[in-house]
Amino acid sequence: MSDAAGKKRCLFGTDGVRDIANRGAMTPEMALRLGRAYVLFLTERGFPRPKIVVGRDTRRSGAMLEAALIAGMTSAGADVVCVGVTPTPGVSFGVELLRAQGGAVISASHNPAEYNGIKFLDNSGSKLSDDSELAIEEYLGDNLIDDWRPSGGSIGKVEHRESDFNSSYVERVRVSLGEEGLGSLKVVFDCANGAASTVLPDVLSSLTDGGNFEIIGASPDGLNINEKSGVMSMKGLSERVVQAGYDIGIAYDGDADRVLLVDGKGRPLDGDIILWVLGRWLKGKGSLGAGIVTTVMSNMALDKHMAESGIKTFRCPVGDRYVLQSMKDNGSSLGGEQSGHVIAFPYTKTGDGICTGFLFIRACIEIKEDIQTLVDRFGRFPQKLTNIAVNSKTDIMKDDNILAAVDEASRILGDSGRIFLRPSGTEPIVRLLVECEDLELVESLSRSIEEKITSLVVN
Known part of the structure; x- marks a missing residue:
């Protein structure tokens, strides 16, 4: 994914950073570094010693990643309020309730239990923009993330609100x-x-x-x-x-x-x-x-x-x-x-x-x-959404033959329907959507393009 300036985001998808827990981009080591990078991001944008609300879902890996994420945040000088297992909107509410400068949710949302993820919120409780996530990625490659070492009273504190926070969210x-x-x-x-x-x-x-x-x-x-x-x-x-x-x-x-x-x-x-x-x-x-x-x-x-x-x-x-x-x-x-x-x-x-x-x-x-x-x-229009596993989402989305096939299908549909191909932001798949009032046309166009994509994956 690219931002308006053309810079590529490699780590963040459409809903934060996500991977199989304890592997790839979702290890405790990466969670710690993400926590430090997020704090540096907040600090350099006018929030010295920020307060951050951290919550998670029910995955077994959640406590492991929570500990690492909080260690990273406090080691960079942030104060953390740990609210435990709570819905994502609960963390959003917590940012407002506790007048925090940010929030973090440890969750892989709809993915299976072996996955987990981290998504960050701004000081209004909303998800960060693409540009903000790109900035956090850039901090990961900056020496400052390792050199920033508060000590003594400058190390962040941790407050635990697991026992009472959800009752506040329920009241909200x-x-x-x-x-x-x-x-x-x-x-x-x-x-x-x-x-x-x-x-x-x-x-x-x-x-x-x-x-x-x-x-x-x-x-x-x-x-x-x-x-x-x-x-x-x-x-x-x-x-x-x-x-x-x-x-x-x-x-x-x-x-x-x-x-x-x-x-x-x-x-x-x-x-x-x-x-x-x-x-x-x-x-x-x-x-x-x-x-x-x-x-x-x-x-x-x-x-x-x-x-x-x-x-x-x-x-x-x-x-x-x-x-x-x-x-x-x-x-x-x-x-x-x-x-x-x-x-x-x-x-x-x-x-x-x-x-x-x-x-x-x-x-x-x-x-x-x-x-x-x-x-x-x-009375919805016939619509077929196909998830196609691929080796490289970028290669598929740049392939001239695939793009030409999509353009031709769009020409055939005209104003009566639409076709849409996009990479998933959280999984190694591309999503193909074909929609119009003619079900047979939906099926034939979808099958044709899926076969072209699949042949590239196989080859």
Whole structure:
């Protein structure tokens, strides 16, 4: 990935630094150096002796990387507040609550348990920009990172808030959402054996009065995060909803910044449908702003429905940081991704799966939305997303034959559809999206380009 100045980012992807824990870019040694580099970044931008909030998800490797990251930060002169296992939006809230100058989350989000990652937040609790992450990468190659050695009272302190922090985050969620809960809806929640399991029971007890709900995927053991549960495996949630007669199912990812839903028939309700509902709800309240923001991956049916409701749609690159920036640039109060990252001002300042799920329920109740017919009425355009494993994402994205094939497919689709090829920011794959109202054309174009990419990988 490159920034506006053309400098290449090698370490950071679309959601921080991520790799198999204790290997590659996610060793304790790298975590320590990242912690030092982040502190130097903050210090040279006007935050001497910064305070940094650090949280993590439920992975076994989290404590190992947390210790190394905190050692790096304190050795560079930062004070650290350790909040333990908490959702990513909890760390974002902690930056604001504790008036910190930054935050760090140790999580690999939706990836399997053997992975882990580190993502940094700014002093507002938002994810860092591309330029800021590039600057941190540059510190890693600077001698200053090794020469900067505070001593005595200049070494940073560590404050542990693991025992009480989550109760503060739960209260923040309650205040953001008001007293509304589940209404008469019957709901099952899937915590993906991740960070949501540490806070959701208390959120529910604070928002509902004996509501009809069930929680699954809430027994983390350090190795089962995202395993056959959560947003990455919706089958179990769908089956439970249908089997037990629930009205809706709500699933989170490992760090609870994403949410996806299923209706009473077990059918997925993705981020596009969530935005469709929340957009109309917020417009009716007069608090939507200029429109909604979504990424290039969202289905074209969303644009159609928003236009029918008199709501403008703004498109941006994939990544919730880009969604947030576009919201600010365009004066929008709602933005999100098809994958379930949703930001809704003033309720949330970052992707918050827990808040978003409850906002969706409130919106459906207030605008009298029929949850069970949303899938039928949305009528998404046929869309095929293919993840293709590659040896070099850069080589694929620069190959003349691949680029020519994509251009030709785009010419064939014209205004009736679109094609999009991009490298994953977190995995060794490229993602191919083909979309139009003609399903046979979607399949043929997708298959043709996938075969060209695969032949390059094999050769």
